[in-house]
Amino acid sequence: MSAQEERDALTLPPALYDQALHVLRDSPDGVPPLRGFSISQQPEPSEIPLSREAARSAIRDALNPLPDDSATLHRRFARLGMDRRHMRLIRSAVADLPLPDDQREAARSLGRQLTRTGTTGPAVTAGLALLVRLGEPEDIPYLSVLGLFRDFTLLAVDALDILDRRRAAVVWLAVYARRAELRPLVRVLWTGDRQAICTELVALPAEPRFLSSTVARRIAEAARLADLLDQHPSDTPLLARTGRLLVRMGCSRYGPTDLLVYREALTLYESVVTRARLLPPTLDNHATLLSLALDMSSGSGVLLDWPPGRRVSLLESLGRLLAEPRWASLPDTDAGEAHQRLRAGWIRRTGRQPFGRPATPGVLRVEVVAGDPVDRAPVETRILLDGRPVVPEFCARGPANSPDFLLDEGLLRAGSEPSEVQLAEAYCTEGCCGALYVTIQRDGDQVVWENWRRPSTMPGSREPAPELAAYRFDAVVYDAEIARAETDHSWSWPARLIKAGLVEQPDLLSRWDAKRGWISSGFEDPDTTVVTFGYAPGLGSGKPDGIPLQFRWVVPDDGTAREAQAAAALRRLAKEDPKTYGQVCGGNRERAEELGFSWPEGA
Template sequence: MSAREERDALTLPPALYDRALHLLRESPDGLPPRRGHSLPGKAASAGPHLTRDEVRAAVRAALDPLPDDSLTLHHRFARLGIGDRHRHLIGSAVEELPLPEEQRDAARALARQLTRTGTTAPAVMAGIALLIRLGEPEDVPHLAALGVFRQLTGLAVNALDRLDRRSAAVVHLATFAADELRPLVRALRTGDEHAVLAEVTALPDPLHRAGAGDARRIAEAARLPELLDRHPRDTALLARAVSLLVRMGCSYDDPSHLLAYREALALYERVVTRAGLLPPTLDHHATLLSLALDMSSGSAALLDWPEDRRAALLDTLGRLLAEPRWTSQTEIPEGTAEQRRRAGWIRRTGRGLFTLPATAGRLRIEVVAGDPVDRDRVETRILVDGRPVVPALFSRGPANSPELLLEEGRLRAGPEPREVQLAEAGCTEGCCGALHVTIRRDGDQVVWSNWRRALPGSEEPAPQQAPYRFDAAAYDAEVARAETDRGWSWRVRTVARLIKAGLVADPDLLGRWDASRGWISSSFDDRADTTVVTFWYVPGLASGNPDRPDSPLQFRWDIADDGTPPEAQAAAALLRLAGEDPKTYARVCGGTRERARELGYPWPDTW
């Protein structure tokens, strides 16, 4: 069959670009619905099941030789079985294609035909993927329009990122941002600076529903450094700029967003040097301290800072927050429980952060507790030559807690090599992976090697990180210092540590009740002044004849802070465990409903 006959044999629906323009015109505010529009039925035909390699081979075959026009590619894709179900692979397959210089103009012309007249999702995706490599400013409006379809948004944003970061950000936010950001997106689409300014300053603080990606896109779409320069005395705008930077650097989100933000250094420069304009409130103090934490040991430390500039800006923040007008905000004997917790966190964290030694050696271990208002967990940040290891190598979760890495001695270098999990994805390792390294002692050195990310079902290669070598004496000293440093801790966290230590020393305190130790820490929910003790119950465990050990029940015991010293609270808890069955005062929090019913315990209606 000739190329013309192939084209005539293929009946195609209207162009997706025309459909996108129609949908935007029909929308009352010129925005797609949240999550975008779905592709029309025939344009989104699934196609047969193909493996990853089969899709790559089919895409290569469809584009070699390069088609003369878009209709030929439509037919080749249809004949080779490339359909909508393969959209996650089409972009990468096209980007992997060799593209000699003499073919680039023809490939660009084909890409424009596909994005302007393409009628099926695979063909349009191929066109967008070619424009990721070959696009020019004239392609921006067409890519932005195609981004209204949820199946095309990711590719369109990738292409726009090369050409116009602001347009990429607006497309991303219009499709993916939470409802609370829709007024800002409407203002961004109009390009009215006064409306944008009003909506940026009206953003909720903190941005609980906005992740690092949304924060980055807001900064890009609003051209935040330029906006600050045009409104240098607007303290509400300045406060939101600080919050957006804090959200971008949040260790519980993907650090690549901050690192990909091209104006990050310019924005840090502006907010830190102008921070003194902010009213000295508890909220502003906490946000500025969070900013300093990220600059000191978080993902912001990975930015390409000019020599000594990061240290200078940290010094600026330290001197500002040490002024009486700022420190007085943390002395609040009265106020809400949340305010008191936050003030205590500021006092503890500020003392440690701004008194770090000027030269910390090759290895530095810092335990960081985040702002309690954001309910961030505690993490063990490990820096080598001033660079934080976890965000540099793992983007799916923060470093593990000090209870895991320090209290259990996992960072110690023993005579035998030992693999250690340094970080785990926020969901779980079994879902999105973890970062592991092997620690071994080699004569008078300690070596970290054999890095792996452990991503289930992923072909992603191991981190490209050469082994770290440390002087063993200096390494041991730093680990010992970090293990004994409790300056970051607060009352209920200390109670939890002491209870755990007591149960480790005497496992029979729980064992006599057919129970074994679970996680023990401070609460992460609204009961933040509470120590949480969990344990697993298996009937017959103490006698050595456990009944269905593969189906235990988990119990949770909440211990409210009563104001007495942590040592006294922990001793009282251990004494109660020794003399009274904890299943009579703890509540079921895990296992299965069926097992709870079998054993006669109520299943919780809410968690």
């Protein structure tokens, strides 16, 4: 070692593991603070950073060959200017590193040195990445503490997921469960107080804003929920909360990956469905059981590794239960209970859907599924091939596209010319995480689905996604199924019926020099319908005098049947100029004043 290296060794900061352990011990009750820890006393990033490709090459050189001691790797990284900006590249390089059997023990030893004594983010990242591949139970305490650093959480959790799924979930929740309402549960999960865990689970708010699919899954893992339910078989509040967590895990809005990777999913389905008779027949419990049935019928729940016939058996038992008078007789709700009225209407429309149409091998099945409106669940066009839902099985990055897109526009119809159709888009947009496409074409007396396009890997995997086979359908049967799906309005909200009316009668708006915009249920208040339209003189004849001004008309739910509400809205459009009751919501102030309208305050 050179004299300079000796001086550097004398001035090294404490190991990051020791820093984290010290902060944790000083935390109240030994429970980590919200959002975990940040790395302190790290070298400042170099003023002239390496390019991405240069950094990749430098990291490969630093790791080849793997040194026998952590100090050597520290020096290599320091000499190359590695800092926290390069930690993701280091992780990727270690994941791709060839490790023959005769080198694995030495690599494991290096990983342990780096995680226990590493003083910089890049060095500890390399150690954690090695333990993702080579970790053993003795590494769990070190991974748990280092995972409290936000820079290391995901890497440490990846390693813990292999070794101790419960501990991985506790660490993940400690850092990422950031809603204050979740902190009491996180605290008892960290301390491991089983009775307190049961109490806090029941008290847990179950609304979507508190429980994403990943938070729900991590809570179930951290609480060892299947064991907890077995220990309290008659605890109906715990049973109801378990059902809600299952519903949230299977939520398609962000992709079904959480349900599919949750190892105890089948056990929880079995427990909840077989004990469902213990639950009181409230609207909330009815919505939970119906949501589970929809998922077991046409959602991601179908893809679990069910024993032969068991899924159908459980579905049938749920169908019989929800058809009993005490469940089928939904309570009346007061006009002021908007969310309960919404939920009751949804149950009346959707209540028998998951129990009606068994899958037929070799036949396409299209199910339009409107999820629980109180949960803000999306309306999906679920497509099943051989009884298995295409989107969660082939893409799993978001919900299936809406019927407004796939059915109202006739995109699933098969013509003589090939047509590429987007079946689903990642919840974060196609440009970020991709989409699922298939090409549809009529071929004589058959319809062919082929030339699938999807992301190159499945969520949470580095392995290439396998190629998808072509599917062939009898054209007569195919056309009948698409026609049935396109004309089925049983699930529709008033918004869709209003849109359908305006498509059929465009003159309802054109007579007022207006043109249809987007129409949907209100996002902030799903108990309303939002109709938007553009206006400019001459727009109705296709020759607008200038840029159109945008208007927004909010139609409240008056409690009548959705068909009656849609018909009333269309009659009003026929008789009254919508500019007299809609509000300007787009364009610009000058254009609004030019046309004689007030510009909205604060816009």
